[in-house]
Amino acid sequence: MTDDRTIDLTGREERPAWDALLARFAGTRVAVVGETCLDTWYDGRPRGMSREGPVPVVEVDGQSDAPGAAANAARGLAALGAAVRFVSVVGEDAEGALVRDLLARDGVDVSSVLTVPGRRTVAKRRVCADGQVVARFDTGDAVEPPAGAVADLVGALAGAVAGCPVVLAADYDAGLFTGEVRRALVAAVRAEGALLVVDAHDPLRWADLAPDLVKPDAEEVEAVLGAAELRAFREDRLGFVAEHGDALRERLGAATLVVTLDADGAVVVAPGSSVHVPVRPVAGAAPAGAGDTFAAGAVLALAAGAPVVDAARVGCAASSVAVRQPGTAVCRLPQLHDELLRAGSAVVAAGQLTALAATHRSMGRRIVFTNGCFDVLHRGHVAYLDAARRQGDVLVVGVNSDPSVRRLKGPDRPVNPAGDRVAVLAGLAAVDHVVEFDGDTPADLLRALRPDVYVKGGDYTEAMLEEAPLVRELGGEVRIVDYVEDRSTTGLLERVRALRTLELPGGATEPEPLA
Incomplete structure (x- = not known):
């Protein structure tokens, strides 16, 4: 960290050295200041509708409790190996005692979690039927603590942030962050020479204190926009942040902004520049705690010395893991x-395949490989790749380079350059890694990867594949999967050419080249 608390915006295009970064997580000190909540989940099966009213009946057969709100961020940091100090208040009640016990069990230092007599700890209880939330009921006091508790909080801050390179203020707008507490926290952080990261429901409350980094989500961004800005943001969130990110950053008083946009990933905004950090698609994701988990991963990466763009990549990967879980x-x-291995290295070089395969095999994974031009992605490709992914645990896709496609398909192909084809494939949920190759066959890739399964579509037979003997020699098997009838790039382009021919003036019969 630098003395003036600037954040490195460097975003390396090559795969970062994740192993080295994650190794530095262990024992790195981080302080979290924020509100505490108890999250309770009741799970069961639906039993129709109640006779007492138009509400579903759920036969509950399970209950789970977890720290929520800022306490969830503290727990998330501890789960990644950090030495976490948590500063908060709870009530003198069963909910407060349970949250403290859960945090302590997970390795969080709760010595600065203050118990306030007469206060009710905030609790959010959800009822789920077959995994679907059907009701939530909240209890507790989301109000400012009494003056004595505020004074105790202020007194605890300096000791809590000591030795921490980064401090997270997780402001759920539930009473803890009075003006006095906010000012005292900033003073303690500045005295320590640490970075202050603010994750707040109302980030404007912090603007006059000039945080080092503010992490608003889409809803929090919308709350600070005017009517015209709001319409533009909702029409194109990524485009709006790229164009207006500097103005938004200045409005929130932040040196750096990390805007999280759920399925659209995150955008890192620093003076005069912005970087989009995509996230690997997650099918059927539930949103509970995703923002806290993003904050935990990103904050710890910053504390371990990562550039902010890499920290955002860590945050995106961590939140993707969390939302896949109930x-x-x-x-x-x-x-x-x-997750970083899968998402951060979705696009890999041929020279990385041997090491990549060794890493996956060390985790007991079955590697599937397929290849093709994938020039104009269509329904048949998507169905085929989904089927290939089901043959194992990791799907690696080889993509023919532009010169290779021209040799195989003719001078008018490819329609889309290799960079575009690779990027589209890397964005599919079924695909774990994409690698470009220049040969007419993927023989070199097969030798490097040694896949357990080599997959081709149903328009092939094993006898037609000259690389099939090599796959067998390397210890793999060849599988032919079904494909969608009448769906091919060649057929699609023929239909486009036919339409263009009809539209040419003067009754011309030959269309212009597409490429």
Whole structure:
């Protein structure tokens, strides 16, 4: 960290050294200041509608409790190996005692979690029927603590942030962050020479205190926009942040902004520049705790010395892990490593395949490989890749380079250059890694990867594949999967050419080249 608390915006295009970064997570000190909540999930099966009113009946057969709100961020940091100090208040009640016990069990230092007599700890209880939330009921006091508790909080801050390179203020707008507490926290952080990261429901409340980094989500961005800005943001969120990110950053008083946009990933905004960090698609994701988990991963990466763009990549990967799990979940270090391996290295070089395969095999994964031009992606491709992915645990897709496509398909192909084809494939949920190759066959890739399964579509037979003997020699098997009838790039382009021919003036019969 630099003395003037600037954040490195460097975003490396090559795969970062994740192993080295994650190794620095262990024992890195981070302080979290924010509100505490108890999240309770009741799970069961639906039993129709109640006779007492138009509400579903759920036969509850399970209950899980977890720290929520800022306490979830603290728990998430501990799950990644950090030495976490948590500053908060709870009531002198069963809910407060349970949250403290859960945090302590997970390794969070709760010595600065103050118990306030007469206060009710905030609790959010959700009822789920077959995994679907059907009701939520909240209890507790989301109001400012009494003056004595505020004074105790202020007194605890300096000791809590000591030795922490980064401090997270997780402001759920539930009473803890009075003006006095906010000013005292900023003073303690500045005295320590640490970075202040603010994750607030109302980030404007912090603007006059000039945080080092503010992390608003889409809803929090919308709350600070005017009517015209709001319409533009909703029409094109990524485009709006890219164009107006500097103005938004200045409005929120932040040196750096990280805007999280759920399925659209995150955008890192620094003076005069912005970087989009995509997220790997997650099918059927539930949103509980995703923002806390993103904050935990990103803050710890910053504390471990990562550039802010890489920290955002860590945050995106961590939140992707959390939303795949039921309830209020966290991301643990092995899960983060796995997600970064899949998402952060979706596009790989041929020279990385041997090491990549060794890593996946060390985790007991079955590797599937397929290849093709994938020039104009269509329904048949998507169905085929989904089927290929089901043959194992990891799907690697080889993509013919532009010169290779021209040799195979003719001088008018490809329609889309290799960079575009690779990027589209890397965005599919079924695809774990994409690698470009220049040969007419993927023989070199097969030798490097040694896949357990080599997959081709149903328009092939094994006898037609000259690389099939090599796959067998390397210890793999060849599988032919079904494909969608009448769906091919060649057929699609023929239909486009036919339409263009009809539209040419003067009754011309030959269309112009598409490429």
